[in-house]
Amino acid sequence: MRYCGSFMKLLAIETTAPVGSLAFVRDGELVRDWPLPTEKRSAATLAAELQRALRAIAWAPKGIQLVAVSIGPGSFTGVRIGLVTAKVFAYAVGARLLGVNSLDAVVENIPDSYSPLIAIADAQRGEITAKVFEWDSANGWQTREQVALVRPEDLVNMLPSEETFWFTGPGLYKYREILGNQSRVVPEAFWNPTAVGVAKVAWKRFLDGQSDDLWTLKPIYYRPSYAEEKRLSR
Incomplete structure (x- = not known):
């Protein structure tokens, strides 16, 4: 992965998927892709792992100018842990912050031959x-349509019959049989968001002059968690 002409250090955090990761980019080059342990994750354990990674690559925290983080959809707990860690870190070192939709991060690593892609x-x-993407030769993957909440069988029925769509994303672990046969599913290696994908999306947005407000950036949730719904129903 190369970000031409940049001398910025970027930290990317991905914790919405079962297998989380960190990515470190410097001077336009990926320095390290750092998988996170798969055991129970918390803000404290993520912070400790981030410190270990920084020591391993000999980076000073205050040298990082941009922090990118996946903000969902995904695990309620994972999204919150990643976002809290990113906000605290960005505030502490004075870095800019960018939130990335985890489905955008998924498709960023997928070849253009899988277009159109859901x-x-x-x-x-x-x-x-779900998000529907198509490949644009000048700008890469572009969002064509977004569906907030839908039953998987209804999504299949909504698709135009004249097009052949490919499927990806962590939802395939549960709904693969409903959404498509083997010929319409991208390889499993491309199903999950990665910190490298988060970094790629964030960099494009940064070059467009975008950044998010540290105090107002929120997770992407399409419904309250079970615990929140239970609390609200009292």
């Missing part, structure tokens, strides 16, 4: 959230 995430209770 990335899905499990939204629980028999529903998914």
Whole structure:
């Protein structure tokens, strides 16, 4: 991965998928892709792993100018842990902050031969959230349509019959059989968001002059968590 002409250090955090990761980019080059442990994750364990990674690559925290983080859809706990860590770190070192949709991060690593492409995430209770992408030769993957909440079988019925769509995203682990046969599913290696994908999306947005407000950036949730719904129903 190369970001031409940049001398900025970028930290990317991805914790929405079962296998999280960190990515470190310097002077336009990927310095390290750092997988996170798969055991139970918390803000404290993520912070400790981030410190270990920084020591391993000999980076000073204050040398990082941009922090990118996946903000969902995905695991409620994972999204919150990643976003809190990114905000605290960015505030502490004075870095800019960018939130990235995890489905955008998924498709960023997928070859253009899989266009048009639908990335899905499990939204629980028999529903998914989905984004439809198509490849643009000048700008890469572009969002064509977004579906907030839908049953997977209804999504299949909504698709135009004259087009052949490919499927990707972590929602395939649960709904693969409903959404498509083997010929319409990208290789499993491309199903999950990665910190490298987060970094790629964030860099494009940064070059367009975008950044997010540290105090107002929120996770992408399409429904409250079970715990929140239970609390609100009291």
